Structures are given as structure tokens and as C-alpha cells.
Amino acid sequence: MAETSTKPTTASFPRDEESRKFEKINTYVHDSSQNASFFVANEIADLIRQRQKQGKMAVLGLATGSTPTKVYDFLVKFHKEEGLSFKNVITFNLDEYFPMEPDSIHSYVRFMNEHLFDHIDIKKENVNIPDGTLDKEDVREFCEDFEKKIKDAGGIDIQVLGIGRTGHIGFNEPGSSLISKTRLVRLDRVTRLDAASDFFGLENVPTRAITMGVGTILSAKRIILMAWGEGKAMIINEAVEGSIRESVPATFLQNHQNCDFILDEAAASELTRISTPWLVSECDWNEKLIKRATLWLSEKLNKAILKLTNEDYNEYGMGNLIAEVGSAEHINLIVFNQLQRTITGWPGGKPNADDSQRPERKDPYPKTSLIFSPHPDDDVISMGGTLLRLVDQGHEVHVAYQTSGNIAVFDDEVIRFLDFATDIQAEDEELRKKFLEVRAFLSAKKPGQVDSPEIQNIKGLIRKGEALAACRYCGVDENNAHFQNLPFYETGTVKKNPFSEEDVQITYDLLQKVKPHQIFAAGDLSDPHGTHRVCLQIIYAAIDRLVREGSDWINDCYVWLYRGAWQEWDIADMEMTVPIGPKDMNRKKNAIFKHQSQKDSAMFPGNDEREFWQRAEQRNTETARKYNALGMAEYEAMEGFVRYKFNRP
Incomplete structure (x- = not known):
């Protein structure tokens, strides 16, 4: 590990002048x-x-x-x-x-x-x-x-x-x-x-x-x-x-x-030598790079994959690919079939079907699916269509809400809920006293001041209630909603603690309890305050422990990564895409609407001021549009996933 050495690490990508010909500043990329x-x-x-x-x-x-x-x-x-x-x-x-x-x-x-x-x-x-x-x-x-x-x-x-x-x-x-x-x-x-x-x-x-x-x-x-x-x-x-x-x-x-x-590699991903290396030097072609290059060329020329010609490839620095693999037609067909096979209306696997070319296995059926949601709404925002499909197709769906999400609740919501509770329990003097104390605290609260533990708890309960409402709407059994409240998050501030053994143990225990056949987790690492990144690291740590211990079920488990409100996977990286029809797109939006404290205005909008349902709808419809432009069938919307392939014994 780098931390134990006093020698600088080396950059991960080549430093030859040819590959850097578009770069006007020295850049060094680390893993x-x-x-x-x-x-x-x-x-x-x-x-x-x-x-x-x-x-x-x-x-x-x-x-x-x-x-x-x-x-x-x-x-x-x-x-x-x-x-x-x-x-x-x-x-x-x-x-x-x-x-x-x-x-x-x-x-x-x-x-x-x-x-x-x-x-x-x-x-x-x-x-x-x-x-x-x-x-x-x-x-x-x-x-x-x-x-x-x-x-x-x-x-x-x-x-x-x-x-x-x-x-x-x-x-x-x-x-x-x-x-x-x-x-x-x-x-x-x-x-x-x-x-x-x-x-x-x-x-x-x-x-x-x-x-x-x-x-x-x-x-x-x-x-x-x-x-x-x-x-x-x-x-x-x-x-x-x-x-x-x-x-x-x-x-x-x-x-x-x-x-x-x-x-790091992610920040460098749009540099020409990394995103489109065929434009700077000859490439050592592999299956993944061929797919990326072909999809890029198709989008660049606004042509469907099957319409690309030898001249198109030659003009954009891929003549050696034609020489190595063969004609454009041959390459086009390979990539077209790869892309076609990512599309499935059966995210849990289609029973009694040939699954040799499908992203998910047909057996066992039905499956136990565990969806990890870093905040209490990421599940429906990011993969609500897929969640609904899993429920509709009879799978046992569990949702693990990794954090309380309490800092994203506006103070007005606390007053509104306590107002309601006080009116219902009009004779409860203890409740009325608590309400007055909370109002006094919030009225004197300065911007960024940490809430009292009591108010943090109330805000967490508000988000928990919304998550349960969304589960009920989607058909997820309330007993299958797991509120982990991971300790790293519970600081009351935007800055979180590093994750600890306790966070990993909570996740490990849930995995051992549910023993899912498939796991869905947030692979969106660009959320503005880093919670998604930490939550994913915790899941990886728990999976690594299960693998080391030789748990039988983990070796038969697939891990699918979705992305959240901030961005989508590149089409070239997607390994499973789930089409969403107009009816299910409306159902997905209705599930997002159940999170009322995040409706109209979010506490943490990031660099996009639109509501989360608007971002999700635009992202899903844009994915479908891109697939259609590449020559695939035309769908209303699509959700994309990348499979995390952990080390198996």
C-alpha cells in the first residue's frame, strides 16, 4: 500500500509525447x-x-x-x-x-x-x-x-x-x-x-x-x-x-x-489519450476498447452502428483496427450484438429461457434482490423502474437505506410534523413542551449550525416515513425495508466521519441475514458530499470479508452498480440496461414523489437545480435516445447498470 512507503507512486498512464499531443500542461494520472x-x-x-x-x-x-x-x-x-x-x-x-x-x-x-x-x-x-x-x-x-x-x-x-x-x-x-x-x-x-x-x-x-x-x-x-x-x-x-x-x-x-x-483516473477520463486514445496513437485493441471506439464513432457521425464504413474508421484513426479485425461490417456486427445483449426486460433473469447471452441468470427464480440506497430516496430516483420490474416479476426485493439522510431535511419540515403531532395529541403536555423547545432552538439556529440530537432524530424519522411510503407504493414489503443508519454519517454536518469497522459490520450482518442472489448498489461517485462513495466502499469491504470467509452464497451473487441523480454510466460501460415504458416511468416518478421533504427544493441540489424526478426522467430518456440512435429499438426510457466483478475463490 502507498501509505507504508515514502517513495512517490508512479502514474498509471503512458507518458510518451505522441499520446499527449493534445495536452498543453503536464498531467500525471494515478490509480x-x-x-x-x-x-x-x-x-x-x-x-x-x-x-x-x-x-x-x-x-x-x-x-x-x-x-x-x-x-x-x-x-x-x-x-x-x-x-x-x-x-x-x-x-x-x-x-x-x-x-x-x-x-x-x-x-x-x-x-x-x-x-x-x-x-x-x-x-x-x-x-x-x-x-x-x-x-x-x-x-x-x-x-x-x-x-x-x-x-x-x-x-x-x-x-x-x-x-x-x-x-x-x-x-x-x-x-x-x-x-x-x-x-x-x-x-x-x-x-x-x-x-x-x-x-x-x-x-x-x-x-x-x-x-x-x-x-x-x-x-x-x-x-x-x-x-x-x-x-x-x-x-x-x-x-x-x-x-x-x-x-x-x-x-x-x-x-x-x-x-x-x-x-486520479476518474478526473482524467475525458483527456483525449484516455477517452479516445485512437486519436493520438495506434492502440492495442481489445474487446472493450473496440466497443468504446465503435460507439464513439457512431455518435460522432450520427450514424447507426451497422451503417459505419471502412472509410469512417480510417478517417478517425482506426485504420489499424480494420487491418487487425477485418471489415467495418464485421466490427459493426460484433459491437451491435454486444449492445443488443445488454438490453433486458428481466433484471432478475428470465425463467425458462436461454441465458447464455443475457446479463442475468435465469436460475434461481424467483431471486432475492437487495438494493442498497445511500440516502432514503436513491433507490427510486436511480433505479425505480428496475425496482418496480423486480417486484412485478415476483422477486423478493429488499431495500437497505444506508444512511438516515437527516441533514437533507429543512427545518420547516420538523415544525410541520411536530405541529401535526401536537394537534393529534392536544392533551399531551410533554409533547407540547418538546415542540416549543424545538421551535426555540430552530428560531435561534445559525446557518450550518449542528442540530440537536433530538432534531436529527426527528429529521431521520421524516425520511424513514417517506421511504416506507415509497416501498409500499412499489410493492416492497415493509419488513424488507432495512434502515441501517450507518454511524459514519451521523455527524449532523455535511462533513462525515471516515467509515469504521462498525459500518462494515452492520452491512455484513445484513448481507448474511438476507443472503441475496443479486445486489444493487450506487456506483455514482460524484454526489456533492461523497456519501455515495463511502457507502460503496463499505459494501465492498463487507463483500471482501464474506469472500475471505468462504461464504457459499456470495460466490453465486451478482453485484450491479447503478448511478444516481448526478450522472449516468457511459453507454460503452453499461452491461445491463432495463427498458422502462411510459406507464412504469410514471410509476417511478410517483415513487420519487413519496419523498415529500425532497420535493420542489432539495437541501443539496449539487450543480443541477432541477428536482430529482426531472433529472432521473431526463437521464433515462436520454439513455433510450442514445440506444435508438445507435440502431437499437426505440424505448421510452432506460436504466443502466455495470456489474462489479469481485474476486472469487
């Missing part, structure tokens, strides 16, 4: 954000040690947000376990919201203290973070002094960056000047929308911030920009391969002589 963070932390540690030997200071430019947290974790580990001292380190943070008190849970001062400074031996006078408590008329002078401090320190040796969805670096929004310095800026609506989940609503996000300028950042001797996850893939492609323009401030980094982008 995980963990390994990539370790790589960056080692470079920072090496600089600090080198300067210590020279009797000099190391000057670091630091970023906040979820991206650099693992880097800071490793630096703390190096300090505690390897004796790395930070006494010769001076730091300058990129930005801070304005106005902002340093002890606020949203403050970058507090963030840096909690993630790094409180755990190392850095001198407090060497820490520099923009001051969010200033009077507006004092900001300009502060910014000029901040710039002077950087210059007096000898300039920044390593500047660590993340990247926003608009391409902003620091809080330099689209339109920022190449020569801009530290200043007060107005935040773009997209940036504020992305931060809304942390502030429990867009209305609570500050409209301004103090940030280092683009010119300040570019003056650093070394720049490392990090990005993780599918959600950053498109903007990384623009920053690395696009033209330099003010509308995407990160493209200015193309002008820097010593800038590297450190990415």
Missing part, C-alpha cells in the same frame, strides 16, 4: 486519489527536508476544500510518525470567504487548523490566511500587505491548487485577469451553488471572497493542481487541452513553466 495525494505530500515533504538541510524556509501556497485533505493527512502522518518538522515552513492560503469569522464552521481558518495546523509544529506567525473579519475599507490595504509578505518570504515555492467547475483557481472566477493580484472578488453563481451544500442552502453562501489573484498564483516557482472524481473530468479536459481564455481561468496555467496536474 486513486489516495495514491495521488501521497505523491503530492511526498514532494512537499522533500522540499521541507531539503530546505532544512540548507537552513532555509520552505514557502507553501495552500488550498482548502475536499481535494487537498488527504495530502494534509499524509503531512500530519509524516510529522507524527517520521518526525517531519514544519518549523521552517511559511504558508499562504489561497482564499477566504468575506465576511467570515475564523471560528465559523465554514471558515478556511478553521478548516486549515482542523486538517493541518493544529497537528503539526508550524509557528503561528508563519501562517497567513486572508482575513474575513476586516471592514471592507481595510481589505485593499490587507491585500497589498499579503502580496508584500509573499514577496518578502522569497516567493511561493510550491502552490497547491484545486479546480472549480467553472475552471476557477482560488476564487478567480471566469473573467479574471492574467495579472490579477490578491483582492476582494464577487463569487460566480455556479461557485456559490457548488458550495450550497456546505452552507445548508444557497441563500447562506457568501457572495464575496478574498483570493490570491491569477498573477499571484502564476508567480509561484512550482504549481501542483489536483483533481479527483468524474465531476472534474470535463473541466480538466478544458484546462489541459483547451485554448487559453479568461472564461476558464485554469487555462492560464498553460503559461507556467513548472506546473503539473495530478489526477
